[in-house]
Amino acid sequence: MRTQQIQSKWSRVSTSVATILLVVLFLGFSGCSDDSSNNSTPPGQPETSAETDNTDPDAEEPTEEPTEEPAEEPAEEPAEEPAEESTSSIPMTLQGEPVERDGIDWTFWRGPGSNGISPESGLVDDWDPNGGPGSNVSWKRSDLGGRSTPVVMNGRLYMLCRAERESSREREQVVCLNAATGETIWTNVFNVWLSDVPDTRVGWSNVTADPETGNIYALGVCGFFQCINGETGETIWSVPLHERFGLLSTYGGRTNTPVIVDNQVIISSIVIGWGEMAKPAHRFISFDKATGEVIWFNGTRPLPYDTTYSSPTVTALSGQKSLVFGSGDGAVWAIQPRTGSHIWQYKFSRRGLNVSPLVIGDKVLSGHSEENIVGTSMGAVALIDGSGQGDVTQSHELWKYEEVMMGKSSPIAVGNRVYCFDDRAKVYIYDLETGEQIGRKLALGRVMRGSPLYADGKIYAVGNSGNWAIFQPDEEQGLVKLSSGRLPNSETMNASPIVSHGRLYLETSGGLYCIEDPEKTSAVEEQILQPEEAASDDQVAAHLQVVPADALLRPGQSQEYKVLLYNAAGQLIGPAEGAELSVDGYGAIEGNTFNSSADAAHVAAYVTATAGELSGRARVRIVPDLPWSFDFDDLTAPPVTWVGARYRHVVREIDGSNAMVKITTIPKGTRSRSWMGHSDLSNYTIQADVKGARSNDKLPDIGLTGQGYCLDMQGESQRLQIRTWVPQERMAKSVAFAWKEDQWYTLKFRVAVEDGKAVLRAKVWEKGSEEPAEWLLEAIDDVPVTQGSPGLYGNAKDAEIYLDNITVTAND
Template identity: 35%
Template sequence: MLPPLSRLFGLLALLALASSGAARAADWVHWRGPAQNGHSLEKGLPADFDPALKDKGNVVWSAPFGGRSAPLVMGGRVYVVQGFGEGLSESERIVCLDEKSGKKLWEHVERIYHSDVVSSRLGWTPLTADPATGYVYVNTTAGNLVCLDKDGKEVWERQLTEEFGRFTGYGGRVSAPTFDSGLVIIGIINSSWGDLARGANRYYAFDAKNGNVVWIADTGPPKSTYQSNPVVAVIGGQRLLITGGGDGALHAFKVRTGELVWSYVFSGGAVNPSPIVDGNLVYCSHGEENPGGGVIGKVICVDASQIDPATKRPKSVWEYSKGQRFGLSSPALADGVLYVPEDSGELFAFDAKTGKLLWKYRYATEVRGAPLVADGKIYIFDVKGRLNIIKLNGRKAPDEDETFVYIFKESINGRPVQTETNGTPIAVNGRVYFTSRTDLFCLGETGSKPAAAKYPAPPAEAPSDGKVAGARLYPAEITLTPGGTYKFSVVYFDANGRELKAAPGAPVEWALPLPDKTPTGAQPPALIGKVAGSPTEGALELGPNPAQQGIVAFKVGALTARARVRVAPKLPARTDFDKAPDGSSPGGWINTNAKFAVKKLPDGNQVLSKVNDKAPPPLAKAIGYVTVPTASDYTIQADLMGSEVRGKLPDGGIVNSRYSLVLDGKPDAKLQKRTLRLTSWEARERINIGVPFDWQPGTWYTLKLAIELKPTAAVLRGKVWKKGEPEPEKWTIEFEDPHPNRDGAAGLYGYIPNVLDSGGKTEPGSELYFDNLSITPNNKGGK
């Protein structure tokens, strides 16, 4: 049940006020610091260190919790996210430590699944936090957006892959969340359902208190995965979220509504670095091809106070493009100088106002981590185990003889090996914090007393005129089950997205209209149910239909708003696809449009087919998610058939609680036969068990996967047999996972690896069909 509207307005107003100023000086809750520019105002920071000498070597403390991102400091605690464990225990965790002593206070573990990211790239998304509540937010590699309280207790979680169709690639480029104005905002590349089924770079704003969706913004088709983390700034009196995107552009949205204010396309590929804002000026860089050709890579500065009314594009102030790739590290800004690392390890310093190149300094050969500018020094990692502390020399190039370099070394069986370092240092409360691959360090000058620096207040927003400029429904998207009633609140806001209590006195309309057409041109039906309400709230009463999706629409005077509603099936759930229109995707499923489609076979049987004429990986390989992510303790069964094309079969299977039972289309290298495989995290063999099963093209098989939950483990049991034959008593494959996934959406998996795409001509690959899907609770009571 939602809170009364008056209480909701009050909560959001307080949160907006709490986040309208800079973070407290004693907190570092954005990975680029209180000013979000990589510049710390701390003084008396060490120019060198030696872990072997401990406090005499300026090392206040260290702890065995390394990582790839920047630490977070809030309320006397330090937080890091990291990959840890090996084999079956390999996971991610958020670790909380005491800021003064480095003592571990708690840890929260998250399993890995639904990702092509390998273990060496885990924990690469910085944390964000709300100092007012003490809540910490993390986006895990598996796509869990998690809110933890200061004691490590989970407050809420959203599964971005199973709920919104998030996609990740091998490179580990996943964007981090940003907290502001009572919202947790994150950018993802996804393919959801309905009008959001088309693959795009989208931004989702979640209520920081409970995880409800507040708004969704769409920027268009991505060029690839990306890792630009948003910043928040007030420009021209407007509070804006500014970020690079997977579509090659720099975007600015109104923080509280998601309304796109301006865009600046400047890259032919994805934009990975995070932007920096200084007054009206916005800086960013990339390492891809440039639109219109020319050399690779660019640094830009735009004036976001001067927007072309026709193109919605800010004015270009200066740009630098001479063939350097500025694509994998983010810049820093301090005292009028913009510091931009080039991918090969050369640091460029520009006059921030004019773009004049002041100097270049070679410090490495390969970089990912961003620079920290603090106390007249730059702290910056390279990939190959080196932390450089570069003494600045005004506007002149640094002196190499005054640069301190520490090389982190590891050994395996007594032999030295290179350690990879990709993190970004931070400086807060008179201390420097950073992670190597294996450890978290706190540095401080011997005998110094930590003191928090004071940061200037950010620009103020323009005062509200009290006029209603728009309305939205809250939540903006929700997943429900058949039957029952749900209430939506109507939120009115001014031109800058701030909530207003007054509601217009015009007549009110609530409706369940036809949704927008899907990207394939199909017209989905309207939601089956009833909706009615007042100017401040509406009640949706759903029918018993097992799976559907649609829109709730609201209108008062000239103001309109809508919310997306997905109705997921309750368990038990069964479908044979006979009632679905030919060419459609199942209603209420995630990540199926343009990837799966209902098809009538020559024998008259209507089935679900995996689309086999799309070569890009996000389309060739996909899981269609059927239930809600909290489904657990159930059994899934489905029929499957594949065809052989150019000597190859597809991969196809079923998904239960983030475990996949797959008929592998390629022969096993050792067995020289096709196999039945049980997997969990495809990029790593945390679980990857295969048994010979030489399945044949053109033959229907039945697959069954049951997950039995135990107090400290899960027993996975899968079997396969020819359709129509008696079900075998013995399971084909069994495994006990001591580090189990305890819930997860049921789904169907398909991969067509042999689509030919050459010279603009596409030749379809193998066919893959599914039929007679059933998802049933186990005897002990699934949900």
């Protein structure tokens, strides 16, 4: 069956007049000044001269990854746990009004068709990144260098990047710029906390814009997920995914990008959660995009190989609405975006997949640069028939080439040809129908991370090492190079080029470029439309959904549920009238409302709805306010409500009574964190009796976490440390403390917000002895984490950790 170039119809529109109006409106914008109390907004003035300041450390990356998760660019394992930062978002003053949408906004990093293709014409044929007259560089923001691909909506450009880099106040931010002038409109600054990601990998994810509401969705590297008002920069709702669900944030930095489907915003990660989700899996969480309520929560195979950043492609396969993505378990999956139900999987690699699948009609193209399922070869590119069901590994593979290392850059399709950039920046061209390679592979540079862009009959591509080129597809040669060059000052590029309203945007380690040819007029002759699912009058229910799928309550609180029915294609039929609800756990059902028991504490409940032969279930944790007290004498496992604890800890008898043990037998889980409950807690003290074993003459690291900070009693370093971002150590304080194996100690950590700062105090003493009157270690954070769940940290890579008599109490 012949595959179409673009999986949608095109409609003819003209926007030259709109473009002129945009320029006039944009010239009226003015950048906003810094809020002196926050000190978080860059100067806000774009550069239009040839002078650049590109000393961004993103160009230098560590070379080896830690044992927990392999990095995309291998990096050395950090000696300690990651940082912790504050969840406060600080929008800056808004100036100027957004223009109306005109159909060529770039609201998702892969473009309007999620395929790297723009319908615009009148774009640059050449440019000089050094700027100046005739360079086609309209402006550059050297203060906003990074690795995230921006988006454009309503005349504004949005992106993630570092804030106040290389300082004790460094955090992460969403930046909103005037897309025409580059001036800052607002910034939303937030902390990075309890994460292993180094500062050079902050801003890994890409923001997603929602044309329907005008809102922006952003996932920070630590797992802080926000819905932001696109006009004002104010946070509408937010959730720390690591604390609430167990998102894994590792040194490699790989972070996923949200996608929008109907009333949902969907995000994914490796999740180590609670209950039946205690084992790691690549899991997707669907939120109501307006409220943050969890609609569904589902994943792929447990115990995946890697964290990944393959963005899902929203499409329709054989008329069925689908979400297609590369998973951490090494397979390409298609799921129903409204229900989370699996459609099919194609087992592709022994490691996780990072390429975002390209969908052309009902065909799916993907690639990787890891080990193949069979044999010893590395890398492959494959075309899959997306019309199948279940395991389609053998039945629906159309063609496949191994030893093609397309593991980072996502492909594009032009006509009946697909263009694949491998990890070494070599371009392979294939006939879509036959898989036949066309012409010789071309070299762009040495390393490729970003994805190419096709627009105005040209392919724009930039290699990681700074080599850039503008190609033109050619029937005989495959590709003809129109122009090429290299970014200045050793700038690198991990992001992908985008285009909107005649302007090409490049985000590099040295800054954000806006590139346009002033002598050309941009236009859109054909509008890209999303593939539409087949209309259906099927009213036979095949799936029952209980919303919210996951809730966290306090004793005595209530939760109202919606029960919805979907047909076999994942299309909404409507509410399940007359559905019966029941509960297994501490509480009672009244109508569609679950009322938790007033005396419930650190327990789970499961709400089940039944309609005819269909049933669905929702999960609830019930966690009280402080104080908390835990011993393990009557437990056989850690409390069910603790996120990230059960799979990595066991309860067994130690020194005559039960204690919780962090074990050494899970290679990717020996260094980890867990969380005990609500993330809105602050100003409390967490205390525990702790003991470390010695193995191979090495001691473990034992820690407590509170309000986004960590107290770490380090074995090999023989010190006590308070920190909030290990790779950056922006406010870390340490003191020497000699301790030994097989000796119980009492560890105490007090966290508080005082006069707008986090004040952190710690002490440790031998269990049974008198508590010291003075604090052994104190630290202050000027940009505080103001709230967060109490929890535990441990590095049991070398020896086991024992914990008992854990208490959390409100400060006096």
